[in-house]
Amino acid sequence: MADADATYLHLTIDGRSVEVEAGTIVAAALAMAGAGRTRTSVSGEPRAALCGMGICQECRVTIDGRAHVLACQTLCRDGQVVCTAAAVANAVNVTNAPTTTANR
Numbered sequence: 376m377a378d379a380d381a382t383y384l385h386l387t388i389d390g391r392s393v394e395v396e397a398g399t400i401v402a403a404a405l406a407m408a409g410a411g412r413t414r415t416s417v418s419g420e421p422r423a424a425l426c427g428m429g430i431c432q433e434c435r436v437t438i439d440g441r442a443h444v445l446a447c448q449t450l451c452r453d454g455q456v457v458c459t460a461a462a463v464a465n466a467v468n469v470t471n472a473p474t475t476t477a478n479r
């Protein structure tokens with residue numbers, strides 16, 4: 376049940392609009408939004424927030440265009456745009472997709 380006195384913020388996570396209570400950290404917003412991973416390891420394994428205190432670096436995401444921001448150490452702000460590695464990879468794949476006569 377929502378707190379009637381709470382202040383809510385609206386941010387975008389991987390292109391989806393998300394509403395969170397003021398004071399929420401980005402890692403928590405990612406979990407609430409169902410974002411299963413923040414990035415991918417060099418061997419291709421999915422990674423997500425682990426320590427929650429700025430040590431493991433597994434929660435790195437892109438926030439407002441700035442890469443490698445620790446989601447566990449960053450408060451949500453109204454209008455914030457958060458991209459996980461999955462969203463960035465999809466954008467790169469679309470940009471680098473081979474051009475065919477079908478999509479020219």
Ligand code: FES
Pocket residue numbers: 423424425426427428429430431432433434435445446447448
């Ligand atoms: S969860 Fe470990 S640094 Fe953020």
